[in-house]
Amino acid sequence: MKAIVVEHHGSIEELRFREHTPLPELAPHQIRVQTAYCGLNHLDIWLRKGGTGDKLTLPRIPGSDVVGIVQEVGQGVRKIQVGEAVLLYPGQGCGLCPACIAGRETMCPEFQIRGYHLDGGYAEYVTVEEQCALPIPADQLKLWAGVPVSYVTAWNALVTKGQLKPIDAVVIWGASGGLGYAALSIAQAFGAKVIGIVGSKNKATFLQEQGFTGDIIIRSEDLLEEIKQLTHKRGVDLVLDHVGKQTWNISLKMLTKGGRLAFCGITSGPKVETDLRYIFGKQLSIFGSWMGDHQDFMEVVQFLKQHPQALPYIYKEFPLHDAQEAQATLEQGDHVGKVVLNVSAS
Ligand SMILES: [Zn+2]
Numbered sequence: 398m399k400a401i402v403v404e405h406h407g408s409i410e411e412l413r414f415r416e417h418t419p420l421p422e423l424a425p426h427q428i429r430v431q432t433a434y435c436g437l438n439h440l441d442i443w444l445r446k447g448g449t450g451d452k453l454t455l456p457r458i459p460g461s462d463v464v465g466i467v468q469e470v471g472q473g474v475r476k477i478q479v480g481e482a483v484l485l486y487p488g489q490g491c492g493l494c495p496a497c498i499a500g501r502e503t504m505c506p507e508f509q510i511r512g513y514h515l516d517g518g519y520a521e522y523v524t525v526e527e528q529c530a531l532p533i534p535a536d537q538l539k540l541w542a543g544v545p546v547s548y549v550t551a552w553n554a555l556v557t558k559g560q561l562k563p564i565d566a567v568v569i570w571g572a573s574g575g576l577g578y579a580a581l582s583i584a585q586a587f588g589a590k591v592i593g594i595v596g597s598k599n600k601a602t603f604l605q606e607q608g609f610t611g612d613i614i615i616r617s618e619d620l621l622e623e624i625k626q627l628t629h630k631r632g633v634d635l636v637l638d639h640v641g642k643q644t645w646n647i648s649l650k651m652l653t654k655g656g657r658l659a660f661c662g663i664t665s666g667p668k669v670e671t672d673l674r675y676i677f678g679k680q681l682s683i684f685g686s687w688m689g690d691h692q693d694f695m696e697v698v699q700f701l702k703q704h705p706q707a708l709p710y711i712y713k714e715f716p717l718h719d720a721q722e723a724q725a726t727l728e729q730g731d732h733v734g735k736v737v738l739n740v741s742a743s
Pocket of ligand 1: 490491
């Protein structure tokens with residue numbers, strides 16, 4: 398099969414297009430999915446660059462967000478049928494440990510992510526356990542390719558751990574990117590007061606054009622003052638921060654007493670200095686999300702079927718062999734929403 402393979406960590410040239418990558422064998426409880434689209438995530442870039450501290454082995458096919466059509470099913474497969482359009486949960490636990498038994502796969506010592514620890518969707522076919530797949534509408538494949546990592550992470554952070562409520566005031570950093578847009582859409586559909594933070598006027602305009610009715614702040618020195626005004630000096634109940642170094646302390650300052658900080662990314666760097674008085678003085682709760690569990694996946698898929706207006710915005714699609722250009726677009730950061738590979742057209 399055709400696939401993009403990372404054989405060595407490094408620059409964007411390490412994304413190699415290969416015509417004849419071996420097709421993985423199909424075990425009795427597995428299905429083989431013909432990839433239609435694969436959404437891109439920063440995780441794909443970390444895999445390619447390496448050096449994250451995670452245990453990674455190469456060669457590896459990137460791509461965590463897979464949608465496609467079931468092409469073949471193993472003998473033991475019971476529910477999924479050939480020809481169905483499916484979306485795949487991007488994680489996999491051992492299935493046996495206390496965390497897995499409790500439905501918290503992401504806390505499993507052997508938790509793996511497709512397209513990072515396991516081969517992913519920058520390929521014509523993906524072979525997975527049947528329970529990873531959920532049926533989705535066959536006429537919306539491209540849109541759903543933006544869902545798995547971003548929406549499962551946003552759901553785990555905001556809803557499962559963050560206990561998002563309609564009466565909450567919620568701040569979303571980087572609100573026009575893949576994860577931020579997912580969080581913004583979910584929080585708006587919940588009926589919360591949502592404040593999106595973006596880096597430029599163009600990105601603010603984009604959110605308004607997409608029907609976002611909450612408040613938008615463009616990043617500046619006055620950001621905290623603007624949040625004060627928007628919340629009548631109270632501060633916000635819940636912040637989703639996935640930027641890290643540049644935003645951490647501002648996030649702590651903007652929270653009201655008893656506020657919650659959901660943290661799930663470090664795109665600006667991992668090390669910060671914290672004034673601990675904010676945390677105990679305001680009795681803040683801080684929690685991290687590393688993607689989300691299988692149950693988060695099932696819940697957010699159901700939620701999106703009921704609230705299709707919250708589905709992702711697809712910024713641009715590239716054919717499989719242009720994966721280098723696709724990752725460069727993501728890395729530049731000028732995009733809004735999701736970048737996807739159109740694998741079936743390749
Ligand atoms: Zn486990």
